[in-house]
Amino acid sequence: MIEFTRATYDAVVAHAREGDPAEVCGVLVGHRGTDGDPSVVTRTYETENVAERPKTRYRIDPEAQLEAIEAAEGNGLDVVGFYxxxxxxxxxxxxxxIGRATWPGYSYVICALDGFPFVGSWRWTGEDRRFEQETVGVRDEE
Structure with missing residues (x-):
């Protein structure tokens, strides 16, 4: 399971709407869940989509991804996943x-805009390029 604070959930949806018709992307930071506890997203880092065809593909800018990881670690936080x-x-x-997933055990969040925004999450198992859908929750507190 992955949980967002209200602010981080709204930030993902707003970023998706602002980038439409291209795909947007970013890094999710917070606290990784252990022993059945959910991962909690407390911060998002918007990154540039450097894909060759950004209207139908995404690729997180590697330098921006590294900066987000370093910033998270510098603040005592973890990378929870990507969106x-x-x-x-x-x-x-x-x-x-699925073919481009490279972080086993992390959440890959998708914000679909076709109709009402839908935020879903899948955790890549690292086995046979398999994703498992996970529940998305929203916390009203920080």
Whole structure:
């Protein structure tokens, strides 16, 4: 399970809307869940989408990703996962999303904008390029 603070959930949706019709992306930071506890997102880092075709693909700028990781660690936080948007696509990982996943055990969040915004999350198991859908929650406190 992954939980967002209200502010971080709203930030992901706002970033997706602002970037439409291109896909947007970023890094999710907070506290990684252990022993069945949920991961909690307390901060988002917007990154540039450097994909060759940003309307249908995403690729987090590697330098921005490294900066986000260093900032998180400098603040005593963990990388919880990554997010991107699907402006007109399904609210689930595409074959390309699955093929490019590189962080086993981390959450890959997708904000789909087709209709009402839907935020879903999948955790990459690292086995056979398999993702498992996870529950998304929103906390009203920080």
């Amino acid at each position: 991107h948007s699907h402006p007109a696509g399904p609210p689930s990982p595409s074959d390309i999303d």
